[in-house]
Amino acid sequence: MERYASGDDAAFEDLYDAVAPRLFAYLQRQTRDAARAEDLLQQTLLHMHRARGSFARGAAVMPWAFAIARRLVIDAFRRDKRQAMLTDTDLLGIVQLLPAAAPDDVAHARQVEHRVQAVLFALPESQRVAFELVRRDGLSLAEAAQVLGTTVAAIKQRTHRAYEALRSAVESEDSA
Amino acid sequence: MMPSSSLKAQVLSQVRAHPAPPRREATRRAVLIIGLAVIAALAIFVARGGIRPTHRAEELMLGTAGSSACIAVLALWAAFGRSRSMLGRPRATLVAVIVAAPLALLAFKILWSAGFAGGLEEWRSRAGFKCLGVGLSTGGLPLFALAFMRRSSNPTHATLAGTALGVAVGAWAATLVDLWCPVGYPPHLLIGHLGPMLMLGALGAVLGWRVMGIRAR
Numbered sequence: 001m002e003r004y005a006s007g008d009d010a011a012f013e014d015l016y017d018a019v020a021p022r023l024f025a026y027l028q029r030q031t032r033d034a035a036r037a038e039d040l041l042q043q044t045l046l047h048m049h050r051a052r053g054s055f056a057r058g059a060a061v062m063p064w065a066f067a068i069a070r071r072l073v074i075d076a077f078r079r080d081k082r083q084a085m086l087t088d089t090d091l092l093g094i095v096q097l098l099p100a101a102a103p104d105d106v107a108h109a110r111q112v113e114h115r116v117q118a119v120l121f122a123l124p125e126s127q128r129v130a131f132e133l134v135r136r137d138g139l140s141l142a143e144a145a146q147v148l149g150t151t152v153a154a155i156k157q158r159t160h161r162a163y164e165a166l167r168s169a170v171e172s173e174d175s176a
Numbered sequence: 177m178m179p180s181s182s183l184k185a186q187v188l189s190q191v192r193a194h195p196a197p198p199r200r201e202a203t204r205r206a207v208l209i210i211g212l213a214v215i216a217a218l219a220i221f222v223a224r225g226g227i228r229p230t231h232r233a234e235e236l237m238l239g240t241a242g243s244s245a246c247i248a249v250l251a252l253w254a255a256f257g258r259s260r261s262m263l264g265r266p267r268a269t270l271v272a273v274i275v276a277a278p279l280a281l282l283a284f285k286i287l288w289s290a291g292f293a294g295g296l297e298e299w300r301s302r303a304g305f306k307c308l309g310v311g312l313s314t315g316g317l318p319l320f321a322l323a324f325m326r327r328s329s330n331p332t333h334a335t336l337a338g339t340a341l342g343v344a345v346g347a348w349a350a351t352l353v354d355l356w357c358p359v360g361y362p363p364h365l366l367i368g369h370l371g372p373m374l375m376l377g378a379l380g381a382v383l384g385w386r387v388m389g390i391r392a393r
Contacts, residue, residue, distance in 0.1 A: 052198055053196060055262065056258045146263050149333055
């Protein structure tokens, strides 16, 4: 992005290759609609392109890109009045992030999934969003703090609480 | 999960079709826009009478206008600066600008004026509305120019950022008002010197939300 802001037109393609996959994964999870996710991804990248001239020297690109994408998702949902839902594959992904989980058969895996889903949706939104940004989208604590406009300490606390809640859910299923 | 290959071609095509200026060119344009806005504001100030010491002591004027100017510079740096982040200042910084700048300006003006004979004297014919007009007319264009420079920048706290920017520009306008207006009577100051800061802050909130924030199409 720094190269693009400085005048290297060809750098935008490199920027696209660097950010598009992660952003698309995030948008796909949020919208559950590949076409919608692509539309929002396109809007995100065009916003970044239009901000070329005002890109702050030395600024981190990923938190900014995620913040734009998140704002577009919120705005789109507000219009459509839809709730974000997780797909089954996403849930398996979450379960795999929890070291206690080792579902060894399909039925048990499904049970764990449902329990995790219930717990995830029961979490305060601030915890769920922080957890997803850090553990699913791969942002650092500092980057997630920038995206959400809060402190690193707050993000740490939120992700920890979310993680503990999900871990308890998985462990209680395993022991049941 | 990967986006389709056709999306990349589509995005690159749109980028080529609607080029955006790189940093150097954008900075040149921004300096021009801000420069014109400031010149226009100063022209309005001069047309309204410019610097009017009237009976004020030089030290009184320098103290109050100088302090307003310092507060304005600090507030603008805090509100408009981004350090190394595209997401703007933290909420606490923006709230500090919004709350502290007007209070500091008012406090310094009153405390400094109190040290001079007649510094806080009431002027019955000057309620403060002329000063309010001068403040709004000299602050409006620079505020629009600065908000335009940050259009669609999507700071994390867009409305707060706009409010802080409005208050900071209002502090700059209050400096001009201070050079223009000899009255130090506190109720007059609330209407005529603080009033523009608060109203420009409200306008800045709208600009932050509508201009600096982004919306899905």
